[in-house]
Amino acid sequence: MRELSFAQALNEALAQAMETDPRVFIMGEDIGVYGGAFGVTGDLVHRFGEDRVIDTPIAELGGAGAAVGAALAGSRPILEFQFSDFAGLAIEQIVNQAAKIRYMLGGKTHVPVVFRMPSGSGTGAAAQHSQSLEAWFGHVPGLKVIQPSTPHDAKGMLLAAIEDPDPVLIFEHKLLYKIKGHVPEEQYLVPIGKAAVVRAGQHATVVGSAIMVHRALEAAEILAAEGIDIEVIDLRSIRPIDTATIIASVKKTTRLCCIYEGVKTLGIGAEVSALIAESEAFDYLDAPIMRLGGAESPIPYSPILEKAAVPQTDIIVAALRNLVKGQS
């Protein structure tokens, strides 16, 4: 079974898409000879040339707008933001243009663009380089927002995003780039909008995404030793969100905890909680719906504080034990 890192899986998806579809090209800051700030584009510029692997000036708004325009003109652009935080400079093009153009034009056109969003904390890069902004874009009709947690899904979901006729944002947690896992060599699609039950359990449902899926699985292993049986769902897609899978799980386990790195308030866990609280699963709930989200602060530099700012495995273990056993 061939293993690749998350970053290598993304690189392979980009390479295969460019090989099979001449309309596909990638652009971004330092994605050429530098190979990308996180090494995802690697040597693609040498394989596909500077016309299809384009180093942009440092101009996020212009870069995003150029991607939108190229998509409208029949190309298939993939724009890498060096850090998802910098997309804050391009919100106008992503949200006011890419997300709305098709609708504003009555469906007479569409915008097949992919925005790659390296995100999350844990690298000591502090407040302006560590945000998790997936909830923002999940709030925007016209966009699709995905967040793979494994190398396998990273490749399959990026290929699905490139093949999708609508604008897709793929959030790539920086701490995942180096993790390894099985990745098939052929091109394959992992559908957008489908969550995955990555661990079956009886006592509680944990819904998480990206790095939090791994921490949830660690926590589940620890709790298994105590006879607490946790079901873990990898959300994978923020918009559209796979409500059915979560409802089915909660009906079975009767307990729900949402774990996410983004700021707790108005983060993705708020939506997951509300979806269940308004659903038929509400009557099955045996406990309040728990949320473990990022702290109500910017991400600090100090490693001690940075760790404290997002849910860590020990915290998750204690919280789930409390959820199931009702103990603190």
Next chain:
Amino acid sequence: MRELSFAQALNEALAQAMETDPRVFIMGEDIGVYGGAFGVTGDLVHRFGEDRVIDTPIAELGGAGAAVGAALAGSRPILEFQFSDFAGLAIEQIVNQAAKIRYMLGGKTHVPVVFRMPSGSGTGAAAQHSQSLEAWFGHVPGLKVIQPSTPHDAKGMLLAAIEDPDPVLIFEHKLLYKIKGHVPEEQYLVPIGKAAVVRAGQHATVVGSAIMVHRALEAAEILAAEGIDIEVIDLRSIRPIDTATIIASVKKTTRLCCIYEGVKTLGIGAEVSALIAESEAFDYLDAPIMRLGGAESPIPYSPILEKAAVPQTDIIVAALRNLVKGQS
């Protein structure tokens, strides 16, 4: 009792703040001789001069950054975005700078800036001029986000925002500018972070903000005739959010409906629902938590579609009847 329109109340707040505090100034597009796109600044340029009522070029990022810089240098800037949609161009300065500078500098400075955000639909201005983005900013630690629904609160909360040492965004629903109400002549503060129970009721709690408070009250009146007694809470502040007031109400009424104009998914109703679902009030709930939010689409131009895109009174009435009586 003196009556002023919502817009006049804001104008009076700006004028009084500038009279009493020489550090206060306002800037924005067409706020001078034009008087503001919605007439809020009116004739202030004639009263306070072009040095304190500054027409900026059409440059939202630069304007917002200039406001941040002026705040850091000891002034008290108030920036008007002509439409909150255009703040999408200035997210970088609002979210990466204004919200984080104090924290990144270890509390050694602070950023007393106010951003005025005319928002919402109902004016036929279509997808790029009608958004309700309060949820986005409510997700950002370091910012305060308020959303008054009456002329009285508009004046008092804007004065509180100007007096506040931290960055505050005030969302002004365009359909409210013309509504009239009692406004005291003196300067007064309506505290940021406190919701208001604007109608006491027994059978269900409705939490809304801005224009939705008015529709909720209309709906409550209609339902009162059927013997359904609705409690209406005006959220007023999105960040910080007044959880205690909502919890107390839900414990009493045992039913909750959140009504908001922003897109339903990941909108403010998601947070209100999740706050209750994780709280001690959960055990008091006799029904799933209901959300009535904006449609999962951009705001369309056609008046028929535009109406259908956000909760209207008739929809609210039917939904609340269903919530209380369990009928459809």
Next chain:
Amino acid sequence: MTSSPKKPAPRTPVLHPNVRPFYAQHSPDELKEALRRMHLVRKFEETAEDSYIRGLTHGTMHLSIGQEASAVGTTMSLRKTDYITSTHRGHGHCIGKGAEAKYMFAEFFGKEEGYCRGRGGSMHIADPESGNLGANGIVGGGLPIAVGAALAIKQQKRDDVAVCFFGDGASNEGAFHESLNMAAIWKLPVIFVCENNGYGMSVSTKRSMAVANVADRAPAYNMPGVIVDGNNMADVVEAMMVATARARGGEGPTLIECKTYRTRGHSRSDRNKYRTKEEIEEWKLRDPIPHFVNELISHGILDATEADTIEKSVDAEIKAGFDFAVAGTNPTPQSLTRDVYAREIV
């Protein structure tokens, strides 16, 4: 090279002994069609304004009355496969690129028959079929989009161009800087057409820029910056002939600044407090349409009766378009979320 008015315009303009390139290189039919479109823009907007005043439509509306020469002059010789990105003041660009008034009216009235099926409205009327990538409610929003369209053109090895419309006010947006820089370093086939009507809403260029002309900013991108009388068809078209030849030839972008004026307010809510009646009246005397009619007549391309026929035919088209729109179908609330995505979410 030829000056025969029958032949279509060659790729680069040619100076004719006694006729300027615009007249030398466009056939009478082309010139008359240009005039017809100018009338169409004018009368479309006058009728739209009238419907608005009569309360037949809602929302807002930005009229380009007085700017028809720049809108039609820049678009009249474009191919269908060329692109434009338009603005909030885009009715003229839309018609210039080949849109039909009836579908524009239908959009303006929020009907399913409209170009945007009633979803877009006045500020977003656009016909993608004709290469119009969209009007834009965001000032400067179309600038990087045009650059991207030109990038795609280059990648697809086409010799089409992207024409990017924007105003003087938009040139103060960061998007202007980022877009012109990218177009310049990548030598893209973009023509940046700045319709400088002297004001960004209420703020004059004197108050919003430190230079006298938007074109004075072109050297910062090592790009030609051309200033023309935006109310003079011949001036506008000849600048476009040079710029499009440059762009199609792979020589890169050009910035054309059309000096013009909007004789109506910025939008419906404008009380014109920031300018004088005199200024407005003075510019009304420089109306591009009669000026063009007179030039056509003086060149013997048109006579008074023909001029009248053209105007009458436009009146008829407008009337028919208006009736078509009024009789159109309203969208149903059930169709609200249709077309949010090209692939409906499962």
Next chain:
Amino acid sequence: MTSSPKKPAPRTPVLHPNVRPFYAQHSPDELKEALRRMHLVRKFEETAEDSYIRGLTHGTMHLSIGQEASAVGTTMSLRKTDYITSTHRGHGHCIGKGAEAKYMFAEFFGKEEGYCRGRGGSMHIADPESGNLGANGIVGGGLPIAVGAALAIKQQKRDDVAVCFFGDGASNEGAFHESLNMAAIWKLPVIFVCENNGYGMSVSTKRSMAVANVADRAPAYNMPGVIVDGNNMADVVEAMMVATARARGGEGPTLIECKTYRTRGHSRSDRNKYRTKEEIEEWKLRDPIPHFVNELISHGILDATEADTIEKSVDAEIKAGFDFAVAGTNPTPQSLTRDVYAREIV
């Protein structure tokens, strides 16, 4: 007006018969202090780099080694009440504006004693007390902030200035355009200092701009654009003398482009694939520090032993600062949300 080296610099530079203004108008003590600060910047960064390599700190780090003349030269004559906005490569600006190495080290090590109490780290080290409004992790983020600070200065009728540091890469951001335009139309006391080290991360200015110099963009804002050898203290300081005099005198902003080079990689992850060893070595020969030492000696302001003494004193300060930082206090997790707001949320 005087040329006596004892007196502090007068507001406007004066040409001395045979000594250039920089030497004529700064006292030996001022000049030696400038040298000391250049050493301090260099040695702070070398020590920081070493700690990083030894795994004593985490995160990333952007070194300005080779750029000390522009950092210190632009800041040495500023008042405490003048402002600067700095960048991700801001250690030099911070020290130039008067910060102490020990508190910078403490920040670098994430300690409560640090300038940002360990919340900011290398990319955000700043001492607001000394008029440093902050380093910035967002390229171009400080540009409009400096404009706003200058706007406040003007409103408060002060004659202070705001110095805005940014790189060649940042000059391609829309924020550059919007900021220079606002500063120009409002005649604000801002000095835009572009430290052009030839690259924005891996992309050379040849690939990211269509003009040869960032200063070539100044005319678009009707602003003076001055180009100086950024590795030559005298050149940098004299350009600043003129610009600050202009700004304090209410004559408006200036753009100064310091041509320089970073001899280290962009950040820790840089493998220098985009430039040649030869280029780096060539620039190392143009190291601003020995060049300045030689000039001071040739002007008889410094002798070899004194030069050595200064360097030794800096070594001691660095050593002490490093030890201070290592011995510092780690923040407690409980303090995580402290200082998010100035007025704690009730």
